[in-house]
Amino acid sequence: MTLAQSPPVRIQICGPLAVERDGQRVESFLPGRQGRLLFTYLVVNRRRQVPRNELAEAMWLEPDPAAVDTRLNPLLSKLRRVFGPDTVEGRSTLRLCLPNVWVDLEAAVEAIHRAESAVAQEEWARAWGPALTALFVAERDVMPGEDALWLDEIRNQLAILRLRALECYAAAGLGIGGTELAAAVRAGHQLVRLAPLRESGYRYLMAALAAQHNLAEALHVYTELSDCLRDQLGVSPSPATRELYQGLLTAT
Numbered sequence: 001m002t003l004a005q006s007p008p009v010r011i012q013i014c015g016p017l018a019v020e021r022d023g024q025r026v027e028s029f030l031p032g033r034q035g036r037l038l039f040t041y042l043v044v045n046r047r048r049q050v051p052r053n054e055l056a057e058a059m060w061l062e063p064d065p066a067a068v069d070t071r072l073n074p075l076l077s078k079l080r081r082v083f084g085p086d087t088v089e090g091r092s093t094l095r096l097c098l099p100n101v102w103v104d105l106e107a108a109v110e111a112i113h114r115a116e117s118a119v120a121q122e123e124w125a126r127a128w129g130p131a132l133t134a135l136f137v138a139e140r141d142v143m144p145g146e147d148a149l150w151l152d153e154i155r156n157q158l159a160i161l162r163l164r165a166l167e168c169y170a171a172a173g174l175g176i177g178g179t180e181l182a183a184a185v186r187a188g189h190q191l192v193r194l195a196p197l198r199e200s201g202y203r204y205l206m207a208a209l210a211a212q213h214n215l216a217e218a219l220h221v222y223t224e225l226s227d228c229l230r231d232q233l234g235v236s237p238s239p240a241t242r243e244l245y246q247g248l249l250t251a252t
Contacts, residue, residue: 008100013040014108014158015140021083031078034059038075040143041150042088042096043103049093058150105154108137112161115168124175131168138162163198166191170204174211184208192221196228199241210248218248 012018017036019027030036041058042050052072056063063071076094080087089097111130118127138161142154166187173184185208191201202225209218222237222245229235237245 008102009098010102011043012104013043014104014137014142015144017143026082029082031075035075035078037143037146037148038072039079039096042094044105044150044154046096046098046101049090049095051093055094058148104137105142105158108134108161108165112164112168115172116164119168119171122175124172127168128172128176128180131165131172134161135165135169138165159194163191163195166194167200167204170201170208174204174207177211181208181211185212192224197232199225199238202237203241203244206244206248210251215248215251219245222248 010018010020017027017030017040018025019030019039027036030039037059038055041055052068053063053065056068056072060071076088083098086097088094111133115127115130115134118124118130138158140158142158143151170184170187170191173180173182173187184204188201188205188208191198192205195201202221206218206221209215209221222241225237225241229237236242
């Protein structure tokens, strides 16, 4: 199989690994669990040369330096058989070479930048789609069931990406209004649950509830925030949150 003049290769690393080439799923041809780990690590680091020892440490907790080539070479050979002989270039350092590739994590990072830019310009409709794109990816795990430091780093990235996407989604829902207010309320609740010390979630939730004419519940959210910050950090809500609260009090 070769990738010459092929359409884009689509790779999903968040959630169950999925690889589509020429309209066909090919991840089942990867050499087992270690082949999936190897492929995923090379995908995540595809813009740089990866030393063999680093790759071995990503796959095995304590690799034997003398056995690195013996363990890696068969996996690399199988990977090249699946995607073509030029898929992995280099010897002492390796790099994945897939033309026209689309990776879900990279698409989500690009989408959140577009969403945040649209929110900053108060272009709510333009923010809505990219926010959802980023959120759909960020809500999934990467290599479920596997344990490694480099996977933890990606999971941390996804956790932060999820919060940013929820903030953009809540902002877009508030800005669009109407039936989207319910989505803003849901996003606010999720933000509060996922990051109880992050005030933005409470503010979005308060504003969305107020927009639904549920001022009593909006004010209760502020009380919950105040209690949480006092108990956990010994501080009060920020000026921005207090200003929102005062505005809601004035509206009652």
